[in-house]
Amino acid sequence: MPMSTTTRNGTTLAAGVLDAVVVGAGLSGLICARTLRRAGLRVGLLEARERLGGRMHRRATAAGIPVDLGGQWVGASHHRLLALLEEFGLRRYPTFYDGDGVFLWNGVPHRAGVEHDFAASLLFFRPAELGLPPAELDAALAVQDRFQQLVAQVPPQAPWATPGAEDLDRTSVAQWLERQGAGELAGYPLAWLTRMGGSGGFESHESSILHLAWTQAVAPQHETPEAWLVEGGVAQVAERLAAELAGLIQLAAPVVSIRQVNGRVAVGCADGSVIEAGTAVVAIPPPLRQAIHYDPALPPQWSGLLQRSPMGSMVKVLALYPRPFWRERGLNGLGIGNLPTLELTVDSSPPGGPGMLAGFIAGERAVRWQGLPERQRRQAVLADLQAWWGPAAAEPLELVLHNWNGEPWSGGAFTSFLTPGAWTSYGRIWQQPHQRVVWAGTEAASRWPGYFEGAIEAGLAAAEQVQTLNGLGGCCAAG
Numbered sequence: 001m002p003m004s005t006t007t008r009n010g011t012t013l014a015a016g017v018l019d020a021v022v023v024g025a026g027l028s029g030l031i032c033a034r035t036l037r038r039a040g041l042r043v044g045l046l047e048a049r050e051r052l053g054g055r056m057h058r059r060a061t062a063a064g065i066p067v068d069l070g071g072q073w074v075g076a077s078h079h080r081l082l083a084l085l086e087e088f089g090l091r092r093y094p095t096f097y098d099g100d101g102v103f104l105w106n107g108v109p110h111r112a113g114v115e116h117d118f119a120a121s122l123l124f125f126r127p128a129e130l131g132l133p134p135a136e137l138d139a140a141l142a143v144q145d146r147f148q149q150l151v152a153q154v155p156p157q158a159p160w161a162t163p164g165a166e167d168l169d170r171t172s173v174a175q176w177l178e179r180q181g182a183g184e185l186a187g188y189p190l191a192w193l194t195r196m197g198g199s200g201g202f203e204s205h206e207s208s209i210l211h212l213a214w215t216q217a218v219a220p221q222h223e224t225p226e227a228w229l230v231e232g233g234v235a236q237v238a239e240r241l242a243a244e245l246a247g248l249i250q251l252a253a254p255v256v257s258i259r260q261v262n263g264r265v266a267v268g269c270a271d272g273s274v275i276e277a278g279t280a281v282v283a284i285p286p287p288l289r290q291a292i293h294y295d296p297a298l299p300p301q302w303s304g305l306l307q308r309s310p311m312g313s314m315v316k317v318l319a320l321y322p323r324p325f326w327r328e329r330g331l332n333g334l335g336i337g338n339l340p341t342l343e344l345t346v347d348s349s350p351p352g353g354p355g356m357l358a359g360f361i362a363g364e365r366a367v368r369w370q371g372l373p374e375r376q377r378r379q380a381v382l383a384d385l386q387a388w389w390g391p392a393a394a395e396p397l398e399l400v401l402h403n404w405n406g407e408p409w410s411g412g413a414f415t416s417f418l419t420p421g422a423w424t425s426y427g428r429i430w431q432q433p434h435q436r437v438v439w440a441g442t443e444a445a446s447r448w449p450g451y452f453e454g455a456i457e458a459g460l461a462a463a464e465q466v467q468t469l470n471g472l473g474g475c476c477a478a479g
Contacts, residue, residue, distance in 0.1 A: 017042055018042045018043065018044050018275065018276065018277035018278070019036070019041040019042045019043065019277060019278045019279070019466070019470055020033075020036055020041055020042075020043050020044075020277050020278060020279045020280070020281060020466050020470075021043075021044045021045075021046060021265065021267045021275050021277040021279075021280050021281070022036075022043065022044070022045045022046070022280075022281045022283055022440075023046050023255045023258075023267065023280060023281065023282045023283060023284060023292075024046075024047065024048075024054065024282065024283035024284040024440070024441065025045050025046075025047035025049075025052045025053070025054065025242065025249055025251075025283075026052075026053060026054020026055060026056060026238070026283060026284075026441065026455065027053065027054060027055075027056045027237065027238055027241075027442075027452055027455040027456065027459070028054075028283045028440040028441045028442060028444075028455035028456070028458045028459040028462075029045060029047075029054075029281065029283035029284075029440060029441075029459065030045070030052070030053075030238060030241040030242060030245065030459070031241065031455070031456050031459030031460060031463075032281050032283060032440050032459035032460070032462045032463045032466075033045045033245055033248065034241055034244055034245060035459065035460060035463040036463050036466060036467075037245065037248070039463070039467065039472070041466070041467075041470070041472075043245075043248055044248055044250070044275055044277065045245060045248050045249045045250070046249075046250050046253045046255055046267070046269065046275070047249060047250065047251050047252075047253060048252070048253065048254035048255070048284075048409045049251065049252070049409050050251050050252050051251070052238055052239070052242045052249065052251070053070075053235055053238035053239070053242075054070075054238075054284075054409075054410065055070040055071060055404070055410055055413060055414075055442075056068075056070055056071060056234065056235045056237065056238040056452060056455075057069045057070045057235055057238075058070075058232075058233035058234075058235035058236070061318075061320060061398050061400060062398055063320070063354075063397065063398065065320065065350075065354065065356075066232050066233045067233060067318050067320075067356070067400060068233045068234055068235050069235075069316055069318075069400070069402040070235070070316070070402075070404070070413065071234065071414070071451065071452055072229060072230075072233070072234055072348065072358065073095065073225060073226040073227070073228065073229060073234075074092060074227065074228040074229070074230065074234065074452075075223060075224060075225035075226065075227055075228075075448070075451065075453060076223055076224040076225075076227040076228075077223045077224075077453075078225070078448065078451065078452070078453035079453075080453055080456040080457065080460075081234075081237070081452050081453050081456060084237050084456070085230065085234075085237070088236065088237065088240045090230050090231070090232070090234075090236055090237070091230070091231045092228040092229065092230050092231070093228065093229055093230075093231060093350070093351055094227065094228060094229075095226055095227060095228065095229055095346065095347070095348075096324075096327070096332055096333060096347040096349065097114045097332050097334065098327075098332055099113070099327065099330045099331050099332040100112055100113050100129075100330060100331055100332060101113070101114060101124070101125060101331070101332050101333070101334030101335060101336070102331065102334070102335050102336075102337070102388050102389075103122070103123065103125050103130055103335075103336055103337055104335065104336070104337030104338070104339060104387060104388055105132070105185070105337055105338060106338065107387075109387075109388070110125075110130040110131050110132060111129070111331075112125040112126050112127075112129035112130045113125070113126050113129060114126070114332065114334060115127070116224070117222065118220075118221045118222040119144075119145075119148055119222055122137070122140060122141065122144075122189065123188075123189050123192060123336050124334065124336070125336070127141060132185065136183060136185045136186065137185070139182070139183060139185070139186040140182075140185050140186040140188070140189060142186070143177070143180050143182050143186045143187070143189070143190070144189055144190075146180060147190060147213065147216075148216075150168075150209070150213045151213045151216045151217050151220075152217075153213075154210070154213050154214050154217040155217075156214070156217050156218045156446060156447070157446050158428075159210055159211075159213075159214040159217075159423050159427065160423050160424045160427050160428060162210060162213070165210060165423070165424050166424050168208060168209050168210035168213070169208045169210040169211070169420060169421055169422070169423045169424040169425075170208065170420055170421050170424075171208060171209050171210075171420070172204065172205050172206070172207065172208060172209070172420055173190055173191070173194055173204035173205070173207060173208070173209050173212050174187075174191075174203075174204040174205040175205075175209075176209035177190060177191075177204065187204075188338065190204065190212065191203075191204045192336065192343060193212060193215075193216070193221075194206075194207065194212060194363070195312075195343060195362035195363040195365075196336075196343055196344050196360060196362055197212075197215060197216070197219075197221070198215070198219045198221075198225055198414060198415075198448075198450040198451050199212075199215040199219065199312075199414065199415055199417060199449065199450040200312055200314070200360075200362055200363075200414055200450075201311065201312015201313050201314045201362050201363060201366075201412060201413060201414055201415070201417070202310075202312050202313070202363055202417045203363045203364055206417070206419065207417045207418060207419060207420065208418070208419075208420040208421070208422075208423070210423055210424075211417060211418045211420075211422075211423060214423070215449075215450070218445075218446065218447055218448065218449060219447075219448045219449060219450060219451060219454070225448070225451060226346065229348060229350070231350060231351065234452065237452075250269075253269045253270070253271070253273075254269065254270045254409075255267055255268065255269055255270075255282075255292055256268050256269065256270050256291070256292060256293060257292060257293040257294075257295070258280050258282075258292055258293075258294050258295070258437055259294075259295040260295065260296065260435055260436050260437070263278075263436070264276055264277065264278055264436070265277055265278070265279060265280045265436050265437065267280055278436070278466075278469070278470050279436045279437070279438060279466045279469050279470060280436065280437050280438070281437075281438045281439075281440050281462045281463075281466060282437060282438070282439055282440070282441075283439075283440035283441045283458075283459065283462065284409070284441055285311055285410060285411055285412075285415070285416055285441060285443060286305075286306050286309040286416045286441075286443050287306065287309060287310060287311055287411050287416060288409065288411060289306055289439075290303075290306050290307070294434065294437070296435070298434055299429070299434070301426055301428075301429040302426075302429055302432075302434060304422075304425065304426045305418075305422060305426035305427065305429060305430065308418055308419045308421075308422035308426065309416045309417070309418055309419075309422070309443075310412070310416060310417065310419070311405075311410070311411040311412030311413065311415070311416050312362065312363070312412050312413060312414055312415060312416070312417060313362060313363055313364075313366040313367055313405050313412055314360060314361070314362050314366060314404045314405070314412060314413035314414055315360065315361040315362075315366050315369060315370070315401060315402065315403045315404065315405070316358070316359075316360060316400075316401075316402040316404065316413075317342065317345075317357075317358065317359035317360065317361065317381055317399070317400070317401055318348070318356060318357070318358055318359075318398075318399070318400035318402075319356065319357045319359070319381075319385055319393065319396040319398075319399050319400075320354050320355065320356050320396055320397045320398045320399075320400075321354060321355035321356070321357075321392070321393075321396055321397060322353070322354060322355065322397060323353055323354065323355045324347060324349040324353070324355035324356075325355060325389075325392050326347070326355075326389050326390075326393075327347075331389070332347055333345060333346060333347025333348075333349075333357055333389075334346055334347070335359075335388040335389070337388075339384045339387060339388075340365070340380065340383075340384065341361055341365055341369055341380040341381055341383070341384045342359045342360070342361060342381060342384040342385065342388075343360065343361075343362065343365070344359055344360050345357045345358065345359040345385070345388060345389075346358050346359070354397065357385065357389070357393070359381075359385070361381070366403075366405060367405075370403055370405060370406070377401065378399060378401070381399065381401065382394045382396075382399070414450050415442060415443055415449065415450035416443050430444075431444055431446070431461075433465055433469070436469055438462045438465045438466055438469070439458075439462065440455075440458045440459050440461070440462035441455065441458055442454040442455035442458060443458075444458040444461070444462070445457040445458040445461075446461075
């Protein structure tokens with residue numbers, strides 16, 4: 001029978017008359033709910049956390065500086081996200097790439113400028129300026145070229161249709177590199193991409209070369225996905241969207257079941273409340289979808305895919321300084337290398353200061369790091385910052401460490417990845433709804449999955465599917 005439930009601010013979701021319930025109030029769920037509401041549908045939004053935004057999340061530092069704890073960048077071709085920034089009047093500024101970065105390889109710093117043609121670079125650096133052994137450098141660039149040739153063969157919406165897909169999907173990235181005869185340096189760029197690329201957080205033995213090639217086909221580094229930053233933090237986008245949906249959102253409401261009967265859905269929450277609607281949109285990371293009981297059950301193909309879609313392991317690091325002192329030495333803050341803990345730093349200083357370096361600990365490094373005592377975790381990060389940028393880097397005003405593996409309603413970051421064999425055995429069902437249950441979240445996107453742009457695309461696509469399931473015309477050309 002029709003039920004209702006009460007939001008944390010005391011308003012009521014009239015569940016019996018809803019057209020759609022959206023599960024998950026991250027960026028994708030917020031976009032989906034807003035799009036449906038603007039099209040005249042009656043929508044409710046359920047979020048397990050006591051906050052909104054999912055992996056789009058910010059907080060103020062001790063000094064009152066707002067920082068993004070999740071994703072922070074806007075890409076040059078992230079047109080939907082750029083449109084939202086314009087709509088909300090949020091100001092962006094370019095990521096600082098003037099001057100030289102540092103490629104720290106086996107303890108030796110190699111200073112070089114940024115090569116804006118990614119295909120011609122060695123992990124964004126101008127190869128000729130790095131001073132690496134010529135034979136090793138040539139071998140690394142040759143492996144990169146062969147990988148890019150493979151990327152060009154991957155159909156973005158059907159990676160299982162890639163020539164030789166079954167063999168490629170059963171070959172881990174590490175195994176493919178061995179087949180190429182890649183030495184330590186030649187294998188590093190692809191290993192780095194598995195951990196630090198936009199789909200990162202996993203190791204080269206944990207996923208297939210087909211999956212890695214697909215990530216570059218749908219979210220190519222050469223389109224500069226880290227082109228812009230947002231004054232005050234990009235997470236303001238989620239906050240503005242949520243403000244528009246005030247009264248429709250229930251926080252602290254983890255969904256435990258979705259039952260479909262008589263052409264409608266009944267969405268059950270952990271507190272025993274039930275919301276009925278015409279459709280449900282599940283906009284949460286793939287591994288978390290398995291915690292929901294579905295009736296009827298998910299088809300074996302879907303269950304198999306979700307079982308093979310773990311989240312990456314990722315820790316966000318933000319080091320704040322009185323000023324961006326590295327710029328005084330002609331450096332741009334871009335640090336990449338095979339250090340024990342950090343493998344990437346980027347200058348994220350807002351206009352007018354303070355100085356800020358963003359970095360990431362990923363994959364097995366993140367797993368090892370989170371097992372250390374708190375003091376040793378901090379020391380490990382500061383040691384690597386000093387290795388790149390000198391003694392001043394070891395004395396930040398504030399060091400922010402956010403472990404996404406410890407967020408139970410994300411389970412990791414940046415995004416999920418597929419284990420070897422998953423694409424060709426189970427992948428065809430990747431975007432298909434389960435009757436009146438539709439999928440959203442950045443992982444459901446055909447373009448820029450793992451990024452905010454992908455989250456927006458998936459939210460719009462889900463809203464389009466809801467319209468179709470409810471017998472209505474399309475509504476979702478824009479957010």
